Amino acid sequence: MKPCFFSMLLFLLTATAIAQQGYADSLEAELKKAPGRKIEFELLEKLLKEYRKTDPAKVRETAATFLQKANEAGDSSMMVSGLLAFYDYYYFKPEMDSCKMVMEQCLQLAKRVGDHKQLAHAYAAASRTARRERRFGQVEKLLRQALSHAKKSGDKQALSQVYGSLGTFKNSVRKFDEALGFYKKSLRLQEQTGEPSGIGFGHKQIGFIYLRQGKYEAALQEFDRAMPYFIESGHLAYQARVYNDIGVTYKKMGKWAEALQAYDKAVGLAKQQGDQHLVARTFNNKGVVFKIQGKYDEAVEMYRQSEQISIAQKDSFSLALVHTNIGNIYKLKGEYGKAIELFQNNLSHAESKGDPFETQKAAYSLANVYSESGNFGLAQKYALRALKMAAENGKTNPLLMSQLALADAYSGSGQTELADSLLQKNVELTRQQKSKPYLAYSLKNLGQVKLEKKDYQSALANLFEALQLAEAKGDHKFMLEVLEGLGKALLEAEQAQPGEIRRQFASSRSMDLEQLLLNALAEAEATGTFASTVGISDLLARYYEYRGDYRSAYFYKNKYAEQRDSVYQNAHAEAVAELETTFETKRKEQENALLKTQNEVIASQNKTYLAAALLLGALLALTFFFFSKTKSLNKKLAAQNLTIEKQNKDLQSLNQTKDRFFGIIAHDLRSPMLAFQGIGKQIAYFIKKEKTGKLLEMAAAVDETSAKLNELLDNLLNWALLQTGSIPHRPQLLDLSDAVEQAKALLSGIAAAKQVEIINNAPAGLLVFSDENALRTIARNLLANAVKFSHIGGTVTVSAHAENGFATLSVSDNGIGIPPEKMESLFTLGMQSTTGTAGEKGTGLGLLLCAELAQANGGRITVESELGKGSTFRVLLPGQGASRHS
Incomplete structure (x- = not known):
């Protein structure tokens, strides 16, 4: 909708509300002096129709009066009308138990009366309850009965209502073309009757089908056509619902400001109408927009407001949805424990209700969060469960979601062939279903798996296509994930095959890797997407290092370190x-x-x-x-x-x-x-004084002092976190040789100063299951300790081997060795640190930290030493075999 149209609607809404209230008051006045039963029932029916539009609280009161007078008159037909009014009141609250109780009485009475029109309305209303409870077989049966009675009655309003209900049912089972056909039949009948709210409802439902089909401009045109009819009839409830649908449409189009504006109007009207169910749903929709924008705090605020209303309304379906959304925010922020708690609650509640659809959603959410946190065994367990239930439910989208989650779990645990096969099937299925969002996710994940297999051409082809879909969708968070993956793929491909990949993808506008990464970083920082900011900074540092631009590499490496460390x-x-x-x-x-x-x-x-x-x-x-x-x-x-x-x-x-x-x-x-x-x-x-030599000496001294200070702070704070049990622990499969190489690079300056050679004999590809930060800390401290106690010109040798599902890392030096009396207190803080061979001072924290981190990761540390000949420290950690059983 255009801004001027919003202004016109505000004027019409205000004027219509005033006129509508006056009409209701005049009906109330006429009812008080009605001359007989027939006139009373006519006025009560008009009041019910009016209050359904403007004041649901008065529907119950008026329906009770209607039933009382119908009962006094012994008029069963009027009693059916009163019960249908009660049903509408309970349905929109929503109170499903009360709906079913009223509908049971209504159907029994309508059957006794034998009025086809009332039976059509009753069966159509009963189908709404069954649809909300996902009893789709029952829905179709009820609607067939409703259609039969509507045709026998010859009443256009009844037939239009049944056609509308059939369209809604077909929409629920994703048969959009059939739904559109029924909605158009319903609209034609409403146009023949000339009833404004019925015509508006027809346009609204047709617009919703266009929305589901991705025809967003067509959807907005139908919503624009619907709104004046609802304003004319004073139907506040449907005005609110149209604004909510407009908000969803703009969200799909990536027009965030317009979406939020429409949602705000929907909330205002829903509150005025007392429709708390719609208020909660709209707050949830606003939260989704804020999440896509990377505004996580605003998103959580919206979700919490929706949660409070859902709890008060005892709306378990909406509560599960909002808890899923809050859990996903926790997952994005790395607060995995909180996310798992919410998803487990959803799963328990869904199982207790016997709801297969909600059970599948909860299992899928748990699979995702376990993959994200590195627990791939549990991720596979829940992904397989979600996949099984999706197949039994016969729903395509849940099936696609579950296969994506299972592929993530396979990929994370090193089962790349299984992940590759599953994702290729997902891509084929999403192309057949023309499901662009799931196609984009499948292509991105397939590109990452191809990159792990060093198939650079396939990786880039998939990632480029995913990027195009992400840009069309306007999902900034997903776009950044794709850009980060694309940057990594381009960098690794260029390093492995210089110039070859660039020639193959020469026509792509994203082949300027430097500009791609810089633009992605700017976008990540603008939207506050922390994880992408960290990852892209690291990629830029690696890119500039590869290009030999060490000044830029140093700048982005520092940026990466600052961002990463801010997590802790x-x-x-x-x-x-x-x-x-x-x-x-x-x-x-x-x-x-x-x-x-x-x-x-x-x-x-x-x-x-x-x-x-x-x-x-x-x-x-x-x-x-x-x-x-x-x-x-x-x-x-x-x-x-x-x-x-x-x-x-x-x-x-x-x-x-x-x-x-x-x-x-x-x-x-x-x-x-x-x-x-x-x-x-x-x-x-x-x-x-132009003493350049002194400045260079001072620069070297500053580097040395800051490096020591950084090492001390790192050890000190890691040990402090260990004591309080709050150090982040995210175990994953890591290459032991890579960790040693990183530690060797960090200590290269210190080792060179003492002319100590560090030899890394750890075999490449030997994997351990450990927290990455813990493994790096252990390797760095053990090498630093060995260099410290080595003689000038000495040698530090690192070796490693696997045995019985575990990996052993050995660090040996030919230095001064350790006195026997100090061996027992070597891994305690109370021991005073010994000075190194070149007078290096220490704190005694390094070895203590190694011992406690090894224990925290399911391992242990041992030492062998002989005075004058040197020492060997051995760290035993779970290897690849152990990780898959844990």
């Missing part, structure tokens, strides 16, 4: 802030436990002595018995004293750990920071 920023800050509180709490708990035990001992002793005095004075003959009891009690006291001693030792250990930790913060962390003080003045002085 809040968790890190909270961990450091709460750590001292945690230590103090534990210390107080130990002290309280100690005092409690001592008091129990003292109380026990006092009781014993009192009993002994009484026994000695009164029962000298039982001395032997007293002696035995005292001996038993002494044993108990000795055991309690041992407990106290152990608690004292634990408390001392805890205090030592706390003191060591805050010593690190006070000294080791503060010292590098102090080194940066005054550096600006020194730089200015050296520039002024």
Whole structure:
């Protein structure tokens, strides 16, 4: 709709509402002085018709009056009309149990009366309840009966209503051409009767079919035709529904502002009408628009408003939908636990109701979130369940969704051939069904699988086509996902086959890889799409490194690191802030436990002595018995004293750990920071004096100090997170040799300074199932430790092998070795760090962190060392075989 048309509608709405209210008041006045039953029923029928349009709350009151008067008059036909009015009231609330109860009475009474027109209306109304409950076999049966009675009645209004209900049923089962035929028949009959709201409803339903078929301009034309009829008839409920349909159409067209404007009008009218079901649905639709725009906070706000209304209305279907949408936002933000909780609740509720359609949706959602979080075993389980139910339900879209989820799970667990085969079938099926959204998703995923198989030509062909569909749809989030995949594919293809892929795709406007990535990054930052910003920054850094533009590569690598690290920023800050509180709490708990035990001992002793005095004075003959009891009690006291001693030792250990930790913060962390003080003045002085050599020395010193500071902070904050149990843990299959190479690259400067050679003998392709950040931290700390204690000109050797589903990483040096007395406390924080062979200082955190991260990932660490000959650290982690069983 155009803005001027919106303004005209606002004027018409206001004027019509005033006129309509006056008409209802005049009918009420006439009813009070009606001369007889016949006139009363005519006026009541007119009032019911009026209140259905403008004030649903009064429908129930008027229907009750209607039934009462019909009952007093013994007029069964009028009682059927009153029950149908009650049915409409309950249907729009919606209260399905009340609908079914009223309809049962209505059908029984209508059959006794034998009025074909009323029977047609009753059967058509009953079909609406069955359709909402997805009992489609029952719907078709009821509508056949309704059509038979409507034709026998010869009433055009009744026949038009039944044709409209048949169109809605065919729309529900995706037979759009048949639905369109029925709706056009209904509209022609309404045009013959000249009833405005009926004509408007016909145009609205035809517009909705065009919307489902993707004919958006045609849909908007039908909605424009419908609205004046609803305004003329004063039908607020259908005005609200048309605005909601207009909003959905603009959303499909990617016109977000127009969609939100239409949704706001729908909410206003629905609230005025008291249609809470439509208010909730429209809030949910607004949330979808905000999500597509990347405005996740606004989306969640809309979803929460929809959720509150759905809970109040006890609308379980709408509640499941909104919980799915909220869960998807949590998934996008990496809050997988919250998403899983919502999806599991949906699944349990759907199973308890025996609803196969909602059960399939919940299983599909769980498959997606488990894939995203790296748990591919559970992802496969739920995807297979969703696929089975989709096949049984006979619905095409759920089948496509489930196959996509299963392919993701296969791809993530390294089963690329299965994923490839499944996605190719999905692409063929979506082309046959002309389902562009699912075709786009299938092409994107197939392109990524082809990239994993190094089939660059197929990967790029699929991704380019997915990009075209994404741009046509206007879905920014999906477009960024495709651009990121396309950039990765182009970069890897160019590195593997320089120039070859560029020649094959020379006509593509996206072959300018640099511009493609820069545009994608700008779009990601503009929409606040965090995951894409991180991924594209990394791709730009790799691209510039490949091109030899190290300045740009350094800039985007820093940007990537900053973005990636911000994921953990809040968790890190909270961990450091709460750590001292945690230590103090534990210390107080130990002290309280100690005092409690001592008091129990003292109380026990006092009781014993009192009993002994009484026994000695009164029962000298039982001395032997007293002696035995005292001996038993002494044993108990000795055991309690041992407990106290152990608690004292634990408390001392805890205090030592706390003191060591805050010593690190006070000294080791503060010292590098102090080194940066005054550096600006020194730089200015050296520039002024033109001492370039000094500046270069200072630059090297700054690099070294900042690298050490970064390593310390990384270890410190990771350890803090481990202690509070809040470190992110996303295990996946990782190449062990790659992790070693990354650590080797990070330490190349330090190793070169000591002339230490690092040899990586870990075989390529040896996979471990571990959190990526944890594996990198373990590799970096073990190599750093080996270099630190190696002699100048020494060698650090890394090897690895697989055995019984596990992988062992070994790091050996020929350095100074470890004294036997230090071996037991090597992986504790209380131990003072030893100075390296070149005077390097440390904190003692590195090895402790390696041990705890290995344990957190289902592994362990061991060490062998001999003084003067060197040390070997071995880390055992789950390998590829172990991951598939976990």
